[in-house]
Amino acid sequence: MSNILKTLGLIEKQVKAFRGPIVTEVAKKKDPYQVLISCILSLRTKDKTTTLASKRLFKVASSPYSMIKLSSLRLQKLIYPVGFYRNKAKVILGISRKIIEDFKGNVPGSLEDLLKFKGVGRKTANLVLGLGFNIPAICVDTHVHRISNRLGWVRT
8 A cells, every 4th residue: 555655646746747638728717618629629639739729729719609600611620630620520510509409508517418419428528527517527538447457456
């Protein structure tokens, strides 16, 4: 147990020197919509690329109402070169429409509702709940899952 505490202490010191991902920066604004969209942009994309794309996009469209006014081509140009930018543009426009039509323009604050959006999985939904709504949620991606198993913390 003491080895784990020492290791966690070392990790904590190192983490303080790192810059957080864009989704964490966006979350400071307390806007669940921007957290959701930044998270979608971040999937399979480097943080630096996601940061630049998110900033470009949110200068032009920062709400579902302003987002749906963009053409798919304009949105693609704003988020390029994030990975799968063409598909992500379609997903973002679809989610924005659904938020307006089904949730009166507000991102839903439940896991069930977030998982109904095409392109949103458990990790993204939990990230939106945690960072966008301050609801306790744990985001586990493939890497955390794999490492936790390798360290013997879980067996799945």
